[in-house]
Amino acid sequence: xxxxRFPLVPVLALAAIVLMTACRTIPPPAPHNPPAPPPPxxxxxxxxxxxxxxxxxxxxxLGPGFHVRAEWAGTDPAYRPxxxxxxxxxxxxxxxxxTIHHAEMHVWTDTAAMIRAxxxxxxREDGRLDAADVGYHFLVDEAGQVWEGRDAGRVGTHVGSxxxxxxxxxxxxxxxxxxxxxxxxxxxxxxxxxxxxxLIARYYGRPLIxxxxxxxxxxxxxxxxxxxxxxxxxRAVVLAEEKMRETYxxxxxxxxxxxxxxxxxxxxxxxxxxxxxxxxxxxxx
Ligand SMILES: [Zn+2]
Numbered sequence: 001x002x003x004x005r006f007p008l009v010p011v012l013a014l015a016a017i018v019l020m021t022a023c024r025t026i027p028p029p030a031p032h033n034p035p036a037p038p039p040p041x042x043x044x045x046x047x048x049x050x051x052x053x054x055x056x057x058x059x060x061x062l063g064p065g066f067h068v069r070a071e072w073a074g075t076d077p078a079y080r081p082x083x084x085x086x087x088x089x090x091x092x093x094x095x096x097x098x099t100i101h102h103a104e105m106h107v108w109t110d111t112a113a114m115i116r117a118x119x120x121x122x123x124r125e126d127g128r129l130d131a132a133d134v135g136y137h138f139l140v141d142e143a144g145q146v147w148e149g150r151d152a153g154r155v156g157t158h159v160g161s162x163x164x165x166x167x168x169x170x171x172x173x174x175x176x177x178x179x180x181x182x183x184x185x186x187x188x189x190x191x192x193x194x195x196x197x198x199l200i201a202r203y204y205g206r207p208l209i210x211x212x213x214x215x216x217x218x219x220x221x222x223x224x225x226x227x228x229x230x231x232x233x234x235r236a237v238v239l240a241e242e243k244m245r246e247t248y249x250x251x252x253x254x255x256x257x258x259x260x261x262x263x264x265x266x267x268x269x270x271x272x273x274x275x276x277x278x279x280x281x282x283x284x285x
Contacts (some may be wrong), residue, residue, distance in 0.1 A: 048203050054152045057203045058196070066190070067147045072112035079119055081151070082135040089132045091170075092155045097171040097209045098197050099159050099216070100237050101136065102180045103231040111141045114177060115149070122157065132159040136173040140157035144192035147249060149175070159216050167216050191238045197240040198247065207248035210240040 048057040058066050073079035082216065083089035108114035116136065121133040129135070135157040139147040150156055150173075158173030174196060176189050201208045213229035215237075230237070 004118060006136055031110060052182060052199065052203075054203050058146065058148075058199060061199050062196075069148045072115040072147060073119070078107065079116060081133045081154075082123060090155050092172070093152055093169045094257055095170050095172055095200070095204055095208065098200060098240070099171055099173050099211045099213055100197075100211045100230050100233060100240070101158060101173060101175040102185070102195060102233045103139075103175050103177050104179050104181070104229065106179050106233075107142055111145065111147065111177065115139055115143075115147055118175075129157060133157075136175040138172070138174045138196060138247060139177055139209075140174065140189055140193050142186045144186075144188035150175075155189065159213060168247045170269055176230060176233045176236070180233045181228060185233045185235065189237065190233070193236040194240045194243055197236075198243050201244060207244050210237055210244060212237045231256055259281065 015126065030261055046078045048060075052060075059068070059190045067172070080091070103114075103118060105114075105117075108117070108226060118136075118139070119134040122129050122132065122135045124130070133154070136149040137156055137158075137188045139149050141147065152172060156173045157173060158175070159168055159171060176183060176185055195210070197210060210232050214227050217226075
């Protein structure tokens with residue numbers, strides 16, 4: 001019998017050893033211009049559950065890279081939202097836009113202290129802003145850490161708040177912590193803002209318009225371009241728009257029946273606020 005003279009198991013083991021030895025001699029393929037890895041997310045992106053708030057979803061997705069408000073505001077009553085100081089403390093409405101800013105201030109080594117300084121600036125009672133809280137909903141530091149600002153369920157005071165205007169309903173504000181008029185923003189900050197914007201869109205289940213602050217009209221009386229913000233952080237606007245278009249291809253229809261054509265996802269430059277659906281009558285009166 002052939003089988004008894006050449007037992008099958010030893011023959012297969014020998015073949016496996018020969019094969020493994022041969023595999024080790026084959027060099028791995030050379031990488032083809034490998035891009036630098038993005039900052040890793042601690043968990044794979046998951047769709048949000050029906051009962052999750054945006055804060056909970058970002059905490060889940062960004063893990064220790066997301067800092068809740070208490071991490072910079074602590075328990076000091078001076079850093080609580082103060083709705084009575086500003087007439088705009090209304091629900092944000094249907095979120096359709098994300099606007100990117102830079103803080104236009106030098107970076108502090110203590111990020112929490114830096115955010116408290118921004119809070120004091122925005123809530124200062126001098127007739128300039130007199131805001132109820134820090135104007136932005138999220139702030140991203142040079143290490144790509146995301147910090148929670150104003151409650152994402154409340155309308156912000158980050159665009160057109162000088163003077164108060166119609167630009168903030170449905171508009172989440174993200175601020176890069178630094179001054180990028182002349183300096184390039186850190187790559188990790190840009191990438192994390194893009195990720196944050198994509199996660200926000202995923203949470204709401206629809207494409208969002210992405211803008212830089214200067215893409216809005218009515219700022220300092222200018223029809224458009226009344227500010228230089230966000231400076232070179234405009235790079236994050238461009239990349240976030242690209243990612244939005246990849247996720248929601250033009251011509252498709254996303255959840256909720258919102259068309260994902262260029263008209264709704266669209267480029268930032270030259271886009272006036274008329275394309276943003278707001279509900280000013282119920283919020284600003
Ligand atoms: Zn700005």
